[in-house]
Amino acid sequence: VRLPGLARLRGRWRQIGTLLAVALLLLLTLFGPVIGPYAPDAVDVSQRMQPPSSAHIMGTDPLGRDLFSRVLAGARVSLPAVLVIVVSAVTVGVVLGAIAGYLGGIVDDTIMRLTDIFLAFPALVLALAIAGALGPALTTAMLAVSVVWWPWYARLTRGQVIARKQELYVEAARAAGCTDRVILQRHVLPNSWTPIVVQSTLDMGAALITTASLGYIGMGAQPPSAEWGAMLSQARDYFLNAWWLTFFPGLAIFLSVLIFTAAGELLREATTR
Numbered sequence: 001v002r003l004p005g006l007a008r009l010r011g012r013w014r015q016i017g018t019l020l021a022v023a024l025l026l027l028l029t030l031f032g033p034v035i036g037p038y039a040p041d042a043v044d045v046s047q048r049m050q051p052p053s054s055a056h057i058m059g060t061d062p063l064g065r066d067l068f069s070r071v072l073a074g075a076r077v078s079l080p081a082v083l084v085i086v087v088s089a090v091t092v093g094v095v096l097g098a099i100a101g102y103l104g105g106i107v108d109d110t111i112m113r114l115t116d117i118f119l120a121f122p123a124l125v126l127a128l129a130i131a132g133a134l135g136p137a138l139t140t141a142m143l144a145v146s147v148v149w150w151p152w153y154a155r156l157t158r159g160q161v162i163a164r165k166q167e168l169y170v171e172a173a174r175a176a177g178c179t180d181r182v183i184l185q186r187h188v189l190p191n192s193w194t195p196i197v198v199q200s201t202l203d204m205g206a207a208l209i210t211t212a213s214l215g216y217i218g219m220g221a222q223p224p225s226a227e228w229g230a231m232l233s234q235a236r237d238y239f240l241n242a243w244w245l246t247f248f249p250g251l252a253i254f255l256s257v258l259i260f261t262a263a264g265e266l267l268r269e270a271t272t273r
Contacts, residue, residue, distance in 0.1 A: 036069030093153025101161030202264030
């Protein structure tokens, strides 16, 4: 017996799985500390360095803190930080890229040369230099990664605006007496958002890795924060004797990046049809 639409549903299993994974990641971010069986910062030295068991399904760390609870709590630290980074980078990049692409001339040259200066340095090295100058903290790591990321969106937006401002509907709006600000806000930018949104979704995984890398080398979140990169940093001395201390935070980063990448690919496929 063939049920109507079953074959079509089977063909979309990847899309459905991606949406379910995004929804699960969102739920864990919002309600992770509620789901965790223990307080993430509760110290119990009598339970230190316990391997995964029924009482602690991901084991415990050198202070006896439940690793499962800390990984869940880390989702509320790492993932919102990534969202702030991407939103900040998109905001700055879109504003500067739109101005450069629409006005052109010396304004375009100035903004693009500024972006070239930032793009001349490897992203992680520049973020490390900025975080080191400002001092180790999660907020400075977020600021450092945002500063590194905005030039990509400036270039992307500039290209979109240059292409869109030649369209007939823009010429019609200009002939109707619309100001440059109105044309840019109501006609050019709304038709340029699709590749920007897709790129920002794909970049969330890379931003998570960069933020975790800064935390791992001590330039991001500081103890006792449950940020995943900081957890990996604290666990590296126990790598050979307590595998679970590095495995589970690393797995959380891996799965989150995988979900962000899959969501970005799904969004790109949907917008190119």
